[in-house]
Amino acid sequence: MLTIDLSAIQNNWLRLASMTRASVAAVIKANAYGLGAKEVGTALYTAGCREFFLATFDEAVAARSFLPPDAVIYMLGGLRGVDLEGLHNQQIIPVLCSGFDIEQWLKLKKNNPPVFQPALKINTGMNRFGIDGMELSSLCANIEQITALNPALIVSHLACADDEHHSKNAEQLNKFLISVEQIREKLPHIRASLANSSGIFLGKSWHFDLVRPGAALYGLNPMPLQQNPMSQVLKLALPIRQIRTLSLSESVGYGATANLPVGARLAVVSGGYADGLHRTLGAQPAGILYGRRVNVAGRISMDSMIFDISSVSASEEELMNSTIEVIGEQLPLDGLMQANRQSLGYEVLTSLGDRFTRSYVGGDL
């Protein structure tokens, strides 16, 4: 059972909002990083969030169906392969990322006036999506084209914001400032947005008019070099499915990688690497059973893992109605990330499988 604390997500959003005069959007792409876009999006709307970023057209259409009509929905992934009429009908605001996107949008606008204003993405050094500075210059030099396009928001994305000492942060900021100034000569009212979660913590110069946090809302540390300022959001408890006491000293699990002494007590739980638990928890995860720390013995399997619970004296009947918590207050996701440096918190969250029942608490505000 994966328990998601919607109040903690709301508090994280409010905490970010208290740090800035900019509007605070929420990035709920990839099913809100695996936590449930509908539940998370609705809770954030209740907290006051009105702008939401999704990655794909399908995600944006789904968000339109569960968010109230005054929610502003952006689609980050560009227009290649996207149903333009659908986008227009559903009032999904594309973040135009290339010359192709701009051309498509102008065509749509010609055939379907009036059309709402798009967003425009600038590459300031990430070199992923976005038009380059040169392309922006020629777009701005063509007064007819820039006024026809009339974007309401100019966006760029930081590559190294989670390392506050990285020189790339200031480099990107300077490039973005130049682009914003350039486009404001033609469109004085255009809003600007640069910061993701970590970017918010770089300081007010990075905030502009709109910030776009995702990870920090879900409890990931936006400043990995410092103590996590965000509230924990997740609890993952794995149900015990079988108890065994070894009648002789023997190996446990695939590959016979662990040997346990006679009398060792084992608990087999549901949840394995097919549920994303390898990267989350490391090779030999710890869990909490009745407040006591227990460790996995042997390899994690696809659908299950085996804990050595020799230190726990509870009856088998009691154990069969219990769970072992592998993410929670005593094992916060953030601490697991520090201990198991081979994976990013982002990957962990988005890998948590669909076989976990997601249970939501809080969120009413």
Ligand SMILES: *Cc1c(COP(=O)(O)O)cnc(C)c1O
């Ligand atoms: C995913 C994404 C974000 C959110 O980033 P976090 O690091 O999760 O806060 C913001 N902007 C863009 C363009 C993104 O793709």
